[in-house]
Amino acid sequence: MDQDSQLLQAATDFAYYPGSHSDDSATEFLNRFPLPLIINALQTQFDVPGLESALVACLERLFKTKLGASLIPEYMPFVQVGLQADSQAVRSLACKTVSCLLENLDNSHKVAAHLIKEFNMYPLLLDCLINGNEEVAAGAIDAIKKLASCPEGIDIIFPSNKGGDTDLGIIASQCSSLGRVRVLALVVKLFSVSTSAASAICSLNLLKLLEAEIRSADDTLVTLSVFELLYELAEVEHGTEFLSKTSLFQLLSSIISNNFTDSILRSRAMMISGRLLSKESTYSFIDEQCAKSVISSIDGRLQSLDTSDRDEFETALESLGQIGLSIRGATLLLSGSSPAARHVIDAAFDQQGPERHGRQLAALHALGNISGETRSENDIILDAEAEENLLRLLYEAASKSSKLTPSGLFLSVLQQDSEIRIAEWEL
Template structure:
């Protein structure tokens, strides 16, 4: 048998190197051609004796990874499961990485996932994957985590990854309690990755109390690097749409508030905690699962430290403004920002029109745009009467305390600044113009409309698109305002906005006839 499948190592090295570095994705036909010349058993056999041939392992491993990622290659994996098991326990990190990738390919490229999961269970693959996660190098651990995530993506695989008995050696909570801080962070990263798969998988994580491991890791260590790593994982978790539902069942909000309010916490930890809390509360469905006390606790923590952050660390202040803006992106969050006493939104309004600090102003303008409803749709743009009165009052009071005197003056000054500030200003106006008082302010200043209608104001794509959307929002509000739209004195403004909308966002120009160029001939 060995003679039947023996290959020339030199030829295999050359062919594997070529295939591994071939540009583009590998086709099934290319994989078949390679395996017709070098049968898979022979390649595996050569890999097991690769120590005798320098460079062979480094060529064969990426070559096989590419082959197994094809449909044809993946179809061969079930016939070589014992070899996969050997690879998962190999001394070579390259071979272990290949084995983990092979498991992922088995699950992701299979025509019948149930059979693949059955093979994983039958051959006891999952404990070996966890071993790779625990004691492999970074690449092996990452490949192992991907394989576990692929397994948990199947309903049949959930029971393997989340055993019912907490006494199982493969239970992630048990594993986390027995390993080093580095490995615990890997396990926590795996939990967050699994959480993002679906709401049903997140439910299993919640029932297994695995989210509490994130909280416990922060509470039980004084190592700022470990805390920061866990906060980064919480930041990823906060991006998941169903995060609010399950985080609300833990005490993570209290933990984030304690970090924000802590006198001893490093500024970078406070900054991350604020942004994470903002992301969690920014979901439009957050108020369905998170009570107002959690919202107000976060707002109180940020509000109580805002002046300190403003005076001590500009980056932390920008993070606080970002967090407030994220909370304000939802209807419920924006309402609370304006109804707290005093309104937490006052910090955003003050900073939005402060030209002394560019980064802070930029963050505040985007935050105020969110509060004003630029990211919301339809009837969710405008808030309840009390919140709207507070928003109007904050902006008018800010204007009266500056040389601009009126909101229109403030908005004009924004549009006269650099491109980044202008783009944030477009977002702010797009949200604010749904209010009649803001519409009146805008059309009372012809300079504002001239800047907005000028197709040459912006040269970057995001700026062009934001300016165009702003024109559409103003014209939409203008057209629906019976008194203003019927006033002949505003016909010129309507015409400018219509023309700006018709020409589109991308430097559209009016048609012009080609002009001949007449030149005298050169004489020598």
């Protein structure tokens, strides 16, 4: 058996070994096939069937061992070349190798960041993000996110001199729609790393890239992708503090209120609004009028929807239920002479046929949230106006039915299918 065949067999065995590799097994493998030999084969033996994929998988597992990771600093030129390779598999390996370098406990983040800067790898990672296939782009995002976990990495990603070839705003404006979505995905991932990264992103107005993409609405699929990123952004623990400084809430309100917007986009806007306003901390950073405006938009949309808009109606109810998770949100839903929560209560006890089953179920869960079922014991009771309106709405719903009293309404719901009964028991 020639050396290439031996290497192919050994690399395959190492790559697909079912257990985890120890430093001993990594040492044994490297004693047979030194790293320079493996790298040379990867760069030159293109005509050997299956060799590239076997070596890529082998090196990926090798660099995840403590021994393998400790060797990466010696082979940074190989990683640098790999990030520029024609082979997508090799580019993916190079991105993952950068991640392994940053994860290696024997190298401080400062040393790893210095190596990445010395070999000018950040621009190469950005190129992988924009021009690589899906696996390469994911590997690049992961590596850049890990780089952002240290101050030295933040300095590389967000240098003091703006407008260079790594300026994310400029890059986003110059690439394809897919490239823009990937850049925006990177912005969201970086935002979630730390308040330092989030602060840098806000100071560079990078969050406005997401808003601008939604406002343009040139491509529904792209807009949906950006909405998914906003949904992810809304979940970030420190997100509200920074999002409150943007015009995001006004944008969401306008989308929800726009009858000419695609229904699925309105639904996404409601879901994001619900997630943001479900957090008690949100109300410490935003003007109450922002929250009222969003709730009013959902309220208005529910008034205009007909029975054929089943999915959007259910999403709107779920969004109100999300808002009701917080005390301030629940209070706003139950404030005024015509509280937005009336839609939830009306739908919760609407038993007009199986086609409204999903709507009723969504409403019962939402009512549970608004009523305090999910809040702590000390936070269940709202202010006097909200509690009074909740009781009034229940009696009004009962008066429109044959049951006449809230207790009669609840009893009638308990006679429905198990899913509905369970939802009511949770109230």
